Amino acid sequence: MLDKEKPFESIDRLSKQLGDVFSMNFGNERVVVISRDRLFREAFLKDGHNFSGRPSLFVHESCWGKGHVINDGPETVELRRFFGNFIRQKLQGKSGKSLQEIVDEEVEQMIQRVDTNLAKGENQLDIEDAVFYAIGNVMTRLILGRSCPHGSEEFRQSAAWLKTTTELMERTAPLTFLPWLRYFPFKGFGYWEMKKQARKVNQMMMDDIKMRRQTKEYLDQSNNDLTTNLLRKIDEIKQNDLQKKDPSLKCYSDEMTARIMTEMFFAGIQTECGTFSWAFLYLVEFPDVQERLRGLIHKTFGQDGKVHWSERQKIPYLEATVMEVQRCANIAPFGIFHRNRQEAILDGYQIPKDSIILMNIWSTMRDFQLFPEPEKFNPERFLTKDGSEIDKDSLHGLYPYGIGPRICLGESIARCELFTVIGTLLQKYRFRKIPNVEYNMERKMQLIIQPDPYKLVIERVC
Template sequence: MEVAIGSQPVLVLSGLDTLRQALVRQGEDFMGRPDLPSFRLIANGQSLAFSPEAGDAWKARRKLAQNALKTFSIAASPTSSSSCLLEEHVSKEAAYLVTKFLQVMEEEQSFDPCRYLVVSVANVICAMCFGKRYDHNDQELLSLVNDSNEFGDVAASGNPSDFIPLLRYLPSRSMDLFKDINRRFNMFIEKIVQEHYATFNKEHIRDITDSLIGHCQERKTAGEDTNLQPSNQSIIAIVNDLFGAGFDTVTTALSWCLMYAASYPDMQKRIQAELDQTIGQERRPRLSDRGTLPYTEAFILETFRHSSFLPFTIPHRTTKATALNGYYIPKDTCVFVNQWQVNHDEKLWQDPSAFKPERFLNAAGTEINRTESDKVLTFGLGRRRCIGESIGRWEVFLFLTTLLQQLEFSLAPGEAVDLTPQYGLTMKYKKCERFQIKRRLPSNGSL
């Protein structure tokens, strides 16, 4: 359907077939981004995710970001028994969280796990991007990660002033905040990138930032087409994108997983029984366990579907005049992709408002039904699909299984939980300070 937001017509796409047709089969036609004033503030207008640019230089930068992300997540870990670097980073942070949760629980009797989750998840992407881990009390990191909520509120589906030009001349608290967050974010990343330049050694690539700098220098030496070469500024923008996308989505997904686990204790017990039977207590979960924990995987998929914490993708734009399902769509039309509708479509899901992980399992409950799981939309589709999708999924799996293997989550007695999502770029539930946890006693697999 078409709606008018202010002075701008916006096309809203719903329905799985329509989305696949537009974003996959006609991907080139729908891969643009609208040139919104608020988007120009992100990473100084150089953001891969938000930039209206979609030409060869953009494709080269996206490929570069993808390769760097892959290298520093699935690369073998030289120092531990983990199967890859991502597993090593997540295992360390998850082990830290177990200790931290138990300590906070003892002191406060109930608490909000999200404020600790966000720093641990940010630390995983920090380890990959910057080769360092921050203390949970580090003020610089804390202020940045906590500001990400404000960022999401403004970036959700554009700011009113993006669509009503007159508003750009009026004072706006949310826009001032948005500008300030982006300025501080850029400064934070820029400082780290400059430090990397100062200590760069091409024989010893430490992290994603080093990898991007090295690639930049190699290209210059090889004298490749300068228009396609990433500049120092675009390195900062790529790191900014990876860091920004790398923690808010995963934190939100994990916080929903814990909320559903606490709200549905029988499901939590079933995940723990599966963990006890498959892994036991002697070792921590690994990425290689994913295929052998079907119910856990189904629970995560149902969390993604039911919460639909990414209700819309970042807005798209048509790159040329095109036709979709028999309708003419002019060039430069702003397009909203409605993932929430697909995840709650009664034609696709039986009783979509119920939380039922079993819907993703085969009849025997031993395997994930891939036809069903492919219908869940979280990370977009087509050319602009999130480049960190597989890493995000792995992180959620590893954090959740490590926490549930050792801890039992519940809500304080009499606590009525409001699972209505708060609208934003990622939808979160209302702040809940009433989580309680206790350590699980080692069992003999008879849970």
């Protein structure tokens, strides 16, 4: 029933036929599909605790184990508290360099690399390749406390597991609901390759943890990356035998740290690179938006000033453009499956306890009642009439990071990166299509909705 490349359109078509709450069988499992902003708010905000559970996901659990993303209960609450504190410290610059300073340094390296290539006469740019090193290094510095040179083949090779894992996740998707298919001929839908890949990646993370423990570098108070903080927390809990007093602290272990490292790298790099790819496709497809943005950036920050997330109120059109890219691209149209912990009544329908819940985020991003002419790329839709600020009422239905208690923990990191990188690139360069080359704006879903690879003509403007 579902279009393989565009399941989001199939699901949304069914929601229009059957209603904003309906159920369908995915293999042996009954899945409840929830659509539209009004029900998202009722389920994931008003009854957020109930609908913030996670169902058992066979492939993820059997290959990667339960990290944070699909974990449930008190341990998840504890981990989210820990991550939230870590991210707040980075945003405020209370533990080493602030997130903005880290992003600034990586953006500067990206600009230097692009300028070097331009000086060599290379005026065609692969956007995803350019931002890959900047975003990858931001995540590496936050998670591991180190980085690699931009353009480094070592970094590209060390991160190759991200692409391999993405491809395997797409192949193994049917096993989530039909796990017996792993015994099917033709390599069992990639399941056994996935197990091998997971062991390899987990060992890579565990080796890093083992090295830190052997050298005791994590005890150096000048180190403030996430892994270092987790290892210190584990030591503190062991030394004080705190798990007996608080069972939720069992989530702190070397094994769990390895899983968390993997999840954060995967979620933080893949989705961001995909969003940047869509952003510049839209900016060359709508050059008037690009030119207007560049003029506003030069007026607000000058040609050499730093484009900073903390000063977004000065240039709401840039923030609105990022929002419109996220709405139109809608790279994660379903988010991650949820589970309701208790029976619930939603829109008059009884939702049995422990139902698998699918968020039809596509339905909100394309709701013509919330976003008139939803297929049109129009950043102004998020601004007040005079264009002086973001219209808060226009944000209903815009959920690129999800909604409720399980909203993406990396939201603030992603928003800072998107604003800073897009703003800085537009400040320095003009982008246009390569003549006689077709650019495909069609949305096709792999693990996320990504555009086909492309390059753009680039020129320095200041």
